[in-house]
Amino acid sequence: MNESRRLIYVPILHAQEDAGRTDSILTNKKIRRRRIEKQVSAVEEMWKGIAAKIGELNIPWDKTRIYQDGVPVCGNEVALARRLADSGSPNFSFICNAIQEGAALEGTEDMDLLIQEYDLLNKLLMSNAGVDQAASNTEYQAKSRALLILRDQFILNRITGTLQPGELPMVFMGVMHRLDKMLENDFSVSYVIYRLPFRSIGTIYNA
């Protein structure tokens, strides 16, 4: 029934601002700081690029329903988006502008799964100071990956369950999610990618 419905999918990176300016947790080492600054700058540029690309699509905002990575089904999704936009998040600033244009923001994630993700992150960050960091990282990655599948499954059900006839779904998801692959069965997925969504590391120039 929904096979030919169009869905706009925006793979995103979480900006430093998305987390608020958490300078205290950043290391003072020059090389790391430079790297983080570069990443922040690349992410800012990415959001400008995404905004420009979406602007070219002539989106009917009053018929658009937005699904956002990390926004739980909680009843005060719009207030949460405003709070995160106020903290300097380009992602949520964009969403708040879209809401002003008439878009609807839908609760997207399962709160329990987000709490589980939070607990996993807590455990990883607590153990980071310990000696067996590599083992902690590996354990986190395995558990987080399994959790991500459950989160994606919930989000998929949420999209198919809440989307109203005639509405255009727009999905903002972190690059680690594989939701887009799950959506392909029900929707015709159009990607808005400012830059290539590479996921893993490699030495490009002298490979």
Add this chain to the structure above:
Amino acid sequence: MLRKVSLLHADPILFSPIYLDADKVSTAKLLALYRFVNLFFPKMGSSLVKTMMDMERHSERLTANSSPHERRKLISQMESLSMDIQFSVCDGGQNVMEISIHIVPSQVLERAQQGRTNLPQYQALQDHLDQLIVKLIAKELSRRFSAKIAAGLKALAGIKQVPAFICQLLEMGWINRDGQLLQGASIDDLLTGRFRDQFEQLMPKELLQEGMQIRDTIETFFAISQDDADSLIQDAKRRHALLEITLRETRRPC
């Protein structure tokens, strides 16, 4: 030596290993081969992949029409059988890419009967495939970008008064007279390292910008990997802080 990247963790139902010698494989030749295959075997690749994916993810549904008795019979009849599909690409007599698909039909059916799927393992498999494909994409980007640089360097090497920078690169064996980058040359050094200033002065601004954009893209999107613990922790801190705000806000009464 052929580098073997295993995509299999001792599960006979999943794809067998894919071997890829990314250092030796020529992406230009692979693209030509891809075009050739599309011309003469247009559906071979996609149907094979679809079959494998269906076998991995939807075997229960695909075998739903056969009765449990029939399935049990098939399982017992095929118990010791296995199928191998081998696909390899050689260049100059050397194997540069190899895809071996090993299927144990009785286990495929058995798993379908039990309704078992192993999503984390399937996900890990996809991640490995992504890494291989990304490596090829990165190599192709590098090749195309190198060709652009070579054109610029060749023009400079051909003028009457060859700039000192070009002479230096020639002496170091980084480039040849045609401007082509030779083995050991580092584009990174040209773009951001010790030769950055000379490179900026001599090469077109757009080329430098393009190179930097590719570099930033790779750095940003490749930032999180199993080998990069620092990036993992930084990313974890960001997401932790983001979730902290989210959980705090959503628990606050309206």
